[in-house]
Amino acid sequence: MSEVRSNPPRETSSDRYATNPQGGRSSRIAVLIPCYNEEATIAKVVQDFRRELPTADIYVYDNNSKDDTVRIAAENGAIVRREHRQGKGNVVRTMFRDVDADIYVMVDGDDTYPAEFVHELIECVENDGVDMAIGDRLSNGSYSQENKRPMHDAGNRLVRGLINRLFRAQLCDIMSGYRVFNRRFVKNMPVLSEGFEIETEMTLHALDKRFSIREIPIDYRDRPEGSVSKLNTWSDGFRVLKTVFWIFKDYKPLAFFACWALLFLLAGLAVGIPVISEFILTHRINKMPSAILAVGLILLATNALTCGFILDTIVKQHKDMYELRLNHNRES
Template structure:
């Protein structure tokens, strides 16, 4: 029988975690449900244990830290990740895991936006705008068409989980997983789901502005690391354009008079041009290094894939 692990990162979800566990047990009676308590100050752990979940602690604060420990410690064939706040309907879990079973996806995404329920249910201002902004940036950078980049309802196969280097510590983890899967060409499939807002009395841990800035910073960092040639080419182009803007009056003056009276402008323009060339050269070097890393990653992925297949054959 395939091993299914339901992963529930939690921080102060005493009010909802029991229902979430029971609902997932009803849908997946043979799955093991893991609740990772991220320093809750309420009775989240006690409630989760009383409902039959495997409860573990993650002392480093932040959802990214929880997901890192989950991926590292739990062994399964199929992983389902959701939140403990009862916003993701468990009845859609079968639609999420079926493409994983059929080997048609390494990661499935619970798309909250296509059905329109997210915008009807979510009462937090600017969250819809933030989702559209992040989605537009990533889809433009990677020429993709993912509808819901930041959803927390996902399913994974073992290959993805054991090869995912989790670098973020907080709520940028969903964005990081989306960018990583696009960059490393994992198979992705979106599954439209309904979304429901938190029940009354349950408070969101998200801060629209501070967490939004962290997500944008994560996109900026991963853009630099995954696409260094494009990243540094843009900065190089900016520097060269500034060099021309400052230097054209100097050149025009020299052509007309044979003299250069704007010496500081000439020095500044020269500095901008040199800086632009150096930035472009850095982009070229880093692009070669990134290509080498991708090749090494693919080889390591092949070794991991072979190990997973051997384990499946032994279990079969």
């Protein structure tokens, strides 16, 4: 993996994160910026975060850009690395594995997230013990005003409703790309997604493993002129919904298979009740295919519910092992 690094600016005594209130060294902060063809905006993003966090290490992870993103990022003082597997999820996986810090700031390279809000997000993690702070674009309405893709707004609402209902949460912005994490979350986050559904996966993982989450309302601005979005409303929306579906199965198997069991049971009753009624009246079964189908559907319902109970027990054991691993890592 190639790396380009320029000399960071001189540390000053006025830097906000130079020392903590007790006079010791502050937390090591890493700003992680995944990029793909962001030559129009990457210089401003790096400069803005350098201004707000003068002592932080700013990493730009290039994902096969075909423009001058790498050169511009390096010229503006970023540590440039490359991830050749295409997809934001692949980039985030590599960033989380490679970068060593106490606090991680993840932000897109398209200049849609204002850097000045980073202090509030970091404060949640550094001082309040929050595992993941999310820059909430939706609460103050700036996303709806600036976003020129109404279907994305509708998709956000749909996914947010599904996840909040699934995990009994009250989150406002599931897909925000502006987040701050502590080291414990980053080093214990199994990144499985390959594309833009990574934000949804991180939110679901935090909810399922009971990491603390806090949302901070931020302003959102649409991409400046000359910057082109890499999102595709339909394909990316489908991938996000697919991720929710599979994580529903993996994390909430009892509820998932109970839904299937209920569907099979209702179908079996709809087919079987006329057969039972006929048998009660005539003591004969003339609709033999319907009777066989009804029995098969009821068996499927029973099997689905059994699978749900077995997998639910396995998931609970996995959660126990995950908690023990977190405790062991904390002690060591």
